[in-house]
Amino acid sequence: MRNVDQENHATPGYSEPGKQKAHATPLLIKLFPFMRPHVAKYAILLVLTALASIIGILPPFMMQIAVDNYLSHLDENGILMICLLVILYGVFGGLIGFCSTYVRDYLGQRIVMDMRIKLYQHVNQLSFSYFDKTRTGDIMARVISDTMQLQAYMTMGLINLATNIVTLAGVLTILFFWKTVIGMIFLIDVPFILIGMHFFSRKVAPANQRIRKANGIIGASIQDCLSGIREVKLYGREQFMLKVFDTWNDEYYNATIESNKQSAFWMPYVPFLVSASSGVVLMIGGIMVALTEFTPGQLIATVAYFTLLVGPLRMITRFLGMHAMASAAGNRIFDILDLQPAIRDLPGAFSVSDVQGHVQYKNVSFQYAESHEILKDIDLNIPPGKVVAFVGPSGVGKTTLLHLLPRFYDVTSGEVDIDGKDIKSFTLESLRRNVGIVMQDTFLFDGTIADNIAFGNTQASKEMIQAAARIARLDQFIESLPNGYKTPIGERGVFLSGGQAQRLSLARVLIMNPKILILDEPTANVDAVTDRQIIDAVRDTMKGRTTLIIAHRLWTIHHADMIVLLKDGKIEAKGTHQELWEKSAFYREFFASQIQPESLNGAEGKQS
Ligand SMILES: Nc1ncnc2c1ncn2[C@@H]1O[C@H](COP(=O)(O)OP(=O)(O)O)[C@@H](O)[C@H]1O
Ligand SMILES: [Mg+2]
CATH class of the missing domain: 3.40.50.300 (P-loop containing nucleotide triphosphate hydrolases)
Known part of the structure; x- marks a missing residue:
């Protein structure tokens, strides 16, 4: 990998635009004004996704009933009923899936639209002094991609988090209800999962930061090259511009590979923990079935539940990454929105007409700011x-x-x-x-x-x-x-x-x-x-x-x-x-x- 910082000194103007300052207020509180107008839709969405989660928990449960109550007695009617229920469940689940996806995407588009309009209006009100020190490409990135990042977080991210917590809680309740020991086996995994998540985010965060920086500079250098294409050609600087571009593309590539490598390394970690504990469950559960403390149906359903836990755990891990990205995007957006225009109407300003022109x-x-007296x-x-x-x-x-x-x-x-x-x-x-x-x-x-x-x-x-x-x-x-x-x-x-x-x-x-x-x-x-x-x-x-x-x-x-x-x-x-x-x-x-x-x-x- 090339030393990007050194390259950076040779190309002034291509450093990261605008230093990031930390915002004290938590992201969700700052985002709340954008979510408030859509509270009703959020409520519908939450109900729908909670329903979807509960439906998602049902199949292993039905399996348990089928095995323990009907299969063991070869009760044909009972089996038929379970079959019908499974089909019905599929239809119902699909319907709910359709509705919640529709509401979620509608909500997301509304939010991103509101946010862009607000940002655009605000940028329009800022004074010349702001534009003197801010690159157009930087403002554009904030209005276009940062808003999208936040939209994904506010709809997909938050809703998935809620769904997954419902699923997790539901499954744990069933497991504990059946057998405390089995529930405990799962809980033993939790600290290991937390440690894994911690290492994962520590490894992946710097790579993501590098990706963002490289991305910004690539955008800025394209913009510069296109606006200054005459000068670039006149002075024969194509190769130089290409080199700057190349350097940062290289950096982008390396950082993305690094980030993906970390993800690839840590992604199987949670499934591994869960399968390992499934093995333990199978063993302990098998012994308990032999001791007739546990039914065969419950054992099959428990193993299925353990597999079901992988998704939510992974999603929660992913949410943490998403939250970090959204916080950065939110900081960049609120950097602008929190800015008071330097030049604005003073209190009591009046609308002047009939100007004489004296x-x-x-x-x-x-x-000008930070310059000598002009x-x-x-x-x-x-x-x-x-x-x-x-x-x-x-x-x-x-x-x-x-x-x-x-x-x-x-x-x-x-x-x-x-x-x-x-x-x-x-x-x-x-x-x-x-x-x-x-x-x-x-x-x-x-x-x-x-x-x-x-x-x-x-x-x-x-x-x-x-x-x-x-x-x-x-x-x-x-x-x-x-x-x-x-x-x-x-x-x-x-x-x-x-x-x-x-x-x-x-x-x-x-x-x-x-x-x-x-x-x-x-x-x-x-x-x-x-x-x-x-x-x-x-x-x-x-x-x-x-x-x-x-x-x-x-x-x-x-x-x-x-x-x-x-x-x-x-x-x-x-x-x-x-x-x-x-x-x-x-x-x-x-x-x-x-x-x-x-x-x-x-x-x-x-x-x-
Ligand atoms: N937006 C700005 N920010 C900082 N310095 C500026 C800005 N615009 C002009 N200057 C500086 O102010 C001085 C006067 O510029 P200007 O008013 O454009 O001169 P003139 O119109 O007489 O040629 C120059 O030294 C210029 O570099
Ligand atoms: Mg002039």
């Missing part, structure tokens, strides 16, 4: 309806600064106000309804172009969608497609270029008609001519809106009421282009190196 940053500082002492006062351009070197914190306004992150200190009120006093929903944002990189959903434009307002009319596309200068392109606005995006439809995607994202925001508009390099991926067209069109719609725009193009900056220049996380200077040009050497320097000259086009010449 934006103020008051002494704002910010840092923004320091930011003071800004942006009157309603003004257009403010943010410029500065890449990585200085422009995007971060504007992401504080819709509360993607909360300020570390200071305050952001809209219309003189702290944005934390508004409900998140109403705040974000009033702050539209075109992000630096755009995500398009599976669906048509129209669906994607109307993403934030599913009630939008066709005319509204078209108007938004027109402003974003996307209308001509869409209308040139055979299916127009109904064209699906992606595999089965049209692929959009970076610039087109960005314009679609602009249309998506415009349809929301927000009072405050944030544009994060909205024209970074379009040519200078389109840039101008978009900015001109947006300028029309900017009337009456406060617009905060991160831009590198002179045309955009030129039309701003105020330019804010950021440097080292602070505001270096603010004012009009003219003012900045005159007072800030950094601005002149920055301008000369950063602002794309092709958009000048004689539109102005103040800087030269």
Whole structure:
């Protein structure tokens, strides 16, 4: 076996996602809320399975009656009656088996559905800071496979446990009732079984842990390789990716073999104990039959009962393994469910409407968790309806600064106000309804172009969608497609270029008609001519809106009421282009190196 830990150092990022923390509350108590709505079905299931267990106990008993009462006297009617009973029992048992399997599977599917919906809803509410540090593949594994593990535990596992306990108790009662000594022989097995189970779980648990870890990493590496397939090919890293994959597949294989080996070794242990004691029973029972203390029928039935005990004992052993796996799955699921979204409505938050668009940053500082301070002492006062351009070197914190306004992150200190009120006093929903944002990189959903434009307002009319596309200068392109606005995006439809995607994202925001508009390099991926067209069109719609725009193009900056220049996380200077040009050497320097000259086009010449 390869040394996986060493390999792991060579491939950073492929370590186990998210450290597991122990949960103090027992698993069943945490799972109870998911089981409570289905109490009635659980009760039906328990009754059915208890019945099934009792029926399962009957055959040896019938055998005993057949042998002792009828066979010994060759009572034909009696034998016939037992035969009929056995057939009837078969029909009845089958019927109960059908009903309980149906109810159990129904229950299981309901539970897994409820759990997935709950998880999905919760994940949707978590804040950006959570997604910054969690891998998508990890969340997916929790929503898909961990819920299934719990479902199996909550239906099959728990119900089987109950059934098997009923069977065990029933058989023991009969054995003790017949002959205490015989019951005792079985009880002698118990400590040996417990010791065996203990060794088994101690051997198999580490292997199962390795399987889970390898499984997670295999998933993550497939995801990485597929999302980064261009880079993988471009840099010729196929072999390397394969090697990572291979290493962890190897580990998965070895751990599974190890786990199976342990199971294979320990599985015959319980049957062995039981058969050994059956032998002892046969001997002691035989002597007792000779002494007429025990009937031949009872002896035959007792041996049959001993065989019957193998199943339940094995199932109980297996349940312990299942419980360990379910606990781990439960921990991973409740890790998410117990997490409070970092950003949420404060008590007393109110829904804001009629926003004027007066934006103020008051002494704002910010840092991402565990990072250095990104923004320091930011003071800004942006009157309603003004257009403010943010410029500065890449990585200085422009995007971060504007992401504080819709509360993607909360300020570390200071305050952001809209219309003189702290944005934390508004409900998140109403705040974000009033702050539209075109992000630096755009995500398009599976669906048509129209669906994607109307993403934030599913009630939008066709005319509204078209108007938004027109402003974003996307209308001509869409209308040139055979299916127009109904064209699906992606595999089965049209692929959009970076610039087109960005314009679609602009249309998506415009349809929301927000009072405050944030544009994060909205024209970074379009040519200078389109840039101008978009900015001109947006300028029309900017009337009456406060617009905060991160831009590198002179045309955009030129039309701003105020330019804010950021440097080292602070505001270096603010004012009009003219003012900045005159007072800030950094601005002149920055301008000369950063602002794309092709958009000048004689539109102005103040800087030269
Ligand atoms: N989600 C994040 N978590 C931690 N650090 C971040 C995150 N996003 C950005 N940063 C860091 O914050 C700084 C500012 O980033 P950003 O606001 O994107 O800059 P700009 O938009 O000016 O290019 C950078 O150093 C970046 O590495
Ligand atoms: Mg940015």
